[in-house]
Amino acid sequence: MDLRFTPEQELLRRSIREFAEAEIRPHVMEWDEAQHFPSELRPKLAALGLMGIQIPEEFGGSEMSAIDYCLCIEELARVDPSICLSVAAHNGLGTAHIAAFGTREQKLKYVIPLARGEKLAAWGLTEASAGSDAAAIRTTAEREGDCWVINGSKQFITHGQTGDLIVVMAVTARGRGSRGISAFIVERGTPGFRAGKKEDKLGMRASETSEVIFENCRVASSQLLGAEGQGFINAMQVLDAGRIGIAALAVGLAQGAYDAAREYAFERKQFGQPIGKFQSIRAKLVENSGRIDAARLLTYRAASMRQAGRPTTLEAAMAKLYSSEVAMRVAEDGVQIFGGYGFVKDYPAEKYFRDVKLTTIGEGTSEIQRLVIARQLLAA
Numbered sequence: 001m002d003l004r005f006t007p008e009q010e011l012l013r014r015s016i017r018e019f020a021e022a023e024i025r026p027h028v029m030e031w032d033e034a035q036h037f038p039s040e041l042r043p044k045l046a047a048l049g050l051m052g053i054q055i056p057e058e059f060g061g062s063e064m065s066a067i068d069y070c071l072c073i074e075e076l077a078r079v080d081p082s083i084c085l086s087v088a089a090h091n092g093l094g095t096a097h098i099a100a101f102g103t104r105e106q107k108l109k110y111v112i113p114l115a116r117g118e119k120l121a122a123w124g125l126t127e128a129s130a131g132s133d134a135a136a137i138r139t140t141a142e143r144e145g146d147c148w149v150i151n152g153s154k155q156f157i158t159h160g161q162t163g164d165l166i167v168v169m170a171v172t173a174r175g176r177g178s179r180g181i182s183a184f185i186v187e188r189g190t191p192g193f194r195a196g197k198k199e200d201k202l203g204m205r206a207s208e209t210s211e212v213i214f215e216n217c218r219v220a221s222s223q224l225l226g227a228e229g230q231g232f233i234n235a236m237q238v239l240d241a242g243r244i245g246i247a248a249l250a251v252g253l254a255q256g257a258y259d260a261a262r263e264y265a266f267e268r269k270q271f272g273q274p275i276g277k278f279q280s281i282r283a284k285l286v287e288n289s290g291r292i293d294a295a296r297l298l299t300y301r302a303a304s305m306r307q308a309g310r311p312t313t314l315e316a317a318m319a320k321l322y323s324s325e326v327a328m329r330v331a332e333d334g335v336q337i338f339g340g341y342g343f344v345k346d347y348p349a350e351k352y353f354r355d356v357k358l359t360t361i362g363e364g365t366s367e368i369q370r371l372v373i374a375r376q377l378l379a380a
Contacts (some may be wrong), residue, residue: 004009009071012064014027019048029079031206035088035198037162042117045087050076055099059107060115063303066241066303070248074296077252078259081355082206084249085362089158089207090114092242093312094121097167098185101234110165110185110262123162124154124212125235132368135178135232141170146221148172148184149215153196160210161186161195164188168214169231176229177324183231185223192217203354240316242363244306247299247319250359254292254327261285261334264347268339275337284333292330295323303376314376321369324359330355331356 004014023044031038045051053069056059063074069091092136095114098106098121113119130136130180139152150170165187173180186193196211212379226234262285265276275281302315334349335342342349 003300005067005071009068012068013071013075014249015048016072017078019044020076020079022263024076024080024083025110028348028351029345032082033082033205035200035205036208037083037120037159039162041083041122051090051117052095052111053308054113055095055111055324056177060112061099062115066179066244066307067300069245070251070299073248073250074109074183074255077249078118078256080206081249081253081256081352081359082204084252085204085207085358086158086243088245088249089123090121093123093158093164093238094163094167096241097123097183097234097238098225100238101183101230102185105222105224106185113164115371119164120159120162120211121259122159122166123238124157124160124166124168126154126156127144127152128155132365134235135181137169137171137181139168139170139240141172141182141184143172144218147218148217148221148224150184150186150192150217153211153213154378155211156199156209157212158207158209160212161198161208161246166193166212167225169235172228172231178232181232181235182228183225183234184219185225186214186217186219189218190217197301203351204358205316205354209256239363240313241306242322243369244299244302244312246359246363247295247316247323250320250323250327250340250356251292251296251299253352253356253359254288254295256330257334257356258285258288258292258348260348260352261330261337264341264349265337281337284337288330288333291326295319295326298322314373317369317372317376320364321366321373324356325366327356327359 049062052061053064057063073088099111114121127137141148141150169181169183172182192215194213196213198210266274268275298319302312302319306312329335331352335353338349341347
């Protein structure tokens with residue numbers, strides 16, 4: 001088993017790292033305070049192919065592999081997890097859903113401008129009463145002639161206020177459970193579709209999150225995405241792949257927090273020597289280096305399996321669970337190593353610590369990942 005990256009992948013890593021250091025790092029706290037995804041960054045991301053990473057070239061994308069995708073996500077998250085979250089959500093949720101299950105006409109109309117960075121995608125599954133129990137959604141879509149009329153609301157939607165379109169899941173056949181849910185593409189500006197409350201978040205603040213509301217929102221029958229009644233099933237398939245992306249984000253965040261703590265440990269002196277020479281600090285750095293490597297291996301294993309076309313439900317859940325919880329530990333230890341400075345915004349440790357918690361919640365909580373893993377391992 002060859003675990004080395006190819007020369008092309010190493011070049012990709014360096015390119016994304018240099019971009020993130022030059023174009024993102026100087027603005028991290030500015031964008032965090034402003035609580036918005038910077039529109040001026042989008043064409044720069046698109047120029048590197050980061051708005052359509054795995055989308056086929058035919059539809060405007062970069063057609064990179066699943067491993068390449070993880071490399072890109074990891075390097076962005078190493079510098080700013082919140083900017084990375086927006087990139088991952090655009091690529092791995094809304095755009096990916098249309099690319100995987102849309103008609104050719106839908107792909108030509110929507111995927112091409114999304115992959116080119118001309119438009120931004122949102123994805124609507126979560127509701128106030130349907131988080132982990134996603135099949136309990138209440139948003140409905142009812143047929144009226146050649147149209148569907150959507151009513152309901154979605155919560156915690158990335159790009160809910162600024163996305164140019166949203167893929168929304170709605171109940172189309174009551175009483176059929178998860179097989180009565182369908183997906184629709186709704187464009188910004190469609191009457192009856194509007195953004196609701198923007199969330200004031202603990203972390204990931206440069207990735208905008210809001211409620212979206214549908215009030216007699218009428219869309220043409222051509223906006224149905226995938227087969228009627230398959231929306232929830234397709235959404236779960238999208239999430240399987242998306243969890244690999246979140247695992248890569250957690251690995252990148254952990255690496256960024258680790259790098260900052262390691263550098264600080266050999267700058268900060270106490271009792272006449274760098275604190276990095278103290279056994280307790282060295283133990284944290286050594287243990288966390290191993291944990292990050294293990295998380296990275298789990299993540300790239302899942303990506304490699306996905307690239308090979310193999311099922312990844314188990315492996316994606318394992319990678320997402322372990323990587324996010326490792327990132328939590330590394331970010332917490334980073335604050336501890338920085339000491340009092342880890343608690344103030346002048347240093348990077350506090351932002352990694354704020355950002356990291358979402359990795360254990362978004363795209364399936366740690367508790368849900370354990371449930372998924374148990375179902376795969378312990379099915380009888």
